[in-house]
Amino acid sequence: MHTLEQLRAGQLAGLRRLKLSCGLTEFPYEIFDLADSLEILDLSGNALSTLPDDLPRLHKLRIIFCSDNLFTVLPAVLGSCAALEMIGFKANRIRHVPSAALPSRLRWLTLTDNAIETLPDELGKCSELQKLMLAGNCLDSLPATLANCHRLELVRIAANRFTALPDCLLSLPRLSWLAYAGNPFTEARELAALAGTGAAGVAWQRLELAQQLGEGASGVIYRARLDGVDDVAVKVFKGAMTSDGLPRSEMAACVGAGAHAGLIPILGTLAAHPQGALGLVMPLIDAAYRNLAGPPSLASCTRDVYADGARFAPAQALAIAHGIASAVCQLHAHGIVHGDLYAHNILHADNGACLLGDFGAASMFAPGSPQGEVLQGIEARAFGVLLGELIAHGATPVPALQAMLEACLQEEILRRPRFDAIERALRDMLPA
Template identity: 60%
Template sequence: MDTLAQLKAGQLAGIKRLDLSCGLTQFPREIFDLADSLEILNLSGNALRSLPDDLHRLPHLRVLFCSDNAFTELPACLGQCQQLSMVGFKANQIEQVPAAALPPQLRWLILTDNRLSHLPDELGERPLLQKLMLAGNRLEQLPASLAQCHNLELLRIAANRLTQLPQWLLTLPRLTWLAYAGNPVESAVELAIDDNTANIPWAELELAEVLGEGASGVIRKALRKPSNEAVAVKLYKGTITSDGSPLHEMQACIAAGLHPNLIKVQGRVIGHPDDQAALVMDLIDPSYRNLAGLPSLASCTRDIYDPASRFSVAVALRMARGIASVAAHLHRHGITHGDLYGHNILWNAGGDCLLGDFGAASFHATADTLETRALQRIEVRAFGVLLEELLERIDAGLSDDQRQVLEALRERCCQPQVLARPAFEEIEALLSSL
């Protein structure tokens, strides 16, 4: 983290990224001294309410983060920044988004956890828009103009007030990762949740070290008494994440049931001293590791793989079959995962894999309707992206016939006509035949 003193002393000349979080109430004018080089500006965690009208004097600015501040309106000056493509104003008090605030190169917009009740029609006039994060607002509808955003791949609209999903949304040719939990449109679905989920008293758990932490909660190792079985305990946070509500994630984990490619839920924790929601899950063998890393600012919607990542044909096919199988299982239970990505898959050297992180999961009707089919086929595109990433990293050994079949499958999964994509049952059967 850079310091204001360094900035004012002229010690940051030539830097491309500036991070300032020090209780700012006004935009430091010294930032303009970095105009020749500054590309990424992070002013999150301050008390800012406005930005200067001449922000465009930072001609190379591509990324701007102003989360956790006190903005009530998205600043109109953003629209004059010709290179600005990523805008993040999570957890402010924003009620208005003026059309003038939308930069022409907008690719990634984060307005999670604000007070928005509507968005301007001009949002659909940003053809590069690829990632749109709107969870935790007061939206009752989306601008119909978004139907023109044919590059939109990731959309987070969970925890709003939408009573229906617009028809155009289900036909977007590149939409791949969709989260809409916590809206009336989802709440109207009858959930087939297993009421037999065990209740595990907090007093029976002896917590140990932290295994991981994400936006929705903290995972800790624990001993479950009296058997002293080693388990994992996920303690959920109560705040809105970029995907939606952590409590919806917990509900989806329970509703998903049992499958070899899911982490088994042992039960729901009761009696936490602070009434914190928590689940007890099987402890994952340490031989498992993440398949990929999160997308970067540059890759936007694409995972980052270790350059050394290579898979044998058998391992790649085993992972692909496993993910197709668990996705089919979830769809039969009326659940779309919403975040089917390599970074949410754990795998081992034998090709065993587990799909985790249900933070973006949503419920849909189990009846075979056009809407249900479309929601499921949107997720099929995510599988097509994953299959492409696996194919790029297969060691020698894939026959020409196998590659031809897999490439054809990938093309079908990613084709722009949503309802023409195959269902996961068909994908699983085809992969099993290989």
């Protein structure tokens, strides 16, 4: 974090990344002193409602974040910033997105938690678009032109007003990660899951919280003691909206998934929290498990970041691939797509044992329906990306995984293998 005083004193000359969060109501014109170096500008957490018309003077600006401000319109001047490729205006009051606000090089657009009712047809002209985050708005349709965005890989439209899944998404050749829960057309299935026997409530009073174990975009995970006896993990959701959708939808998917060795078990949903917070109670995971990778960076956009030197022996890579395929097969059989099938949501041990977690982007579908077949094909592409990463970080080549990868990444969605077939094929590859 930088300060306005540092900026005004000229102490930030040559800076490539600037972050100011100090109650700003107007854009500080001293930022233009950084025009020859500034690439990333983060003005989140202020009280801004406009940007200056001469913003393009920041000719190297690639990324701008203005989340948690007071914008009601996405500033049209953004479209005139020649190098701009990433825009993040989460949690504002935006109702209108002008077509002029979309720069030609746009790769990543985040407008989560606003009040947007429509998007311009010109969005379909953003040929470089890879990531589109629209959860928590008032949308009931998407521009049909979005079908032209052939590089689009990740879409979040959860918690809007859709009465059906937009057709324009179902033919995108590279779409891999899709979240659409919390809309009118998913509500009945989510409520049914939450009313099932797997959603038994665990009263807050039965828990003794200990140390914090971790924190993500949607919630905080604590170690706790249940009934003074069992050590458990408790995930307490932060609020009514996450970057992927609604806590209620995540809970519905978790309890609706059923038990499987490759899924983190759910002991119950959190009940009677003093502030009414939602949450999940889970067993503690053995400390031998660790994240397979880190989440995507600003540079990698839709690709996970692995630790330097990460290497997987062939048997380990096969075990991870099979374990995750088996877990996803279970989800699909229960009418659930994970929506965020990434290495950073996988815990693994050295022997190849693994657990698939984080259901924040999970969504429900009707098993056996034509649309369900397409959704499973979309998730197969995400699995293909994961296989590619396991291969890239493999200690030695595994030709059978390469063949599976190619099948999962083919452009025709319905020609990609289903996870029951993937699981069987990978099981046959495992060492005896």
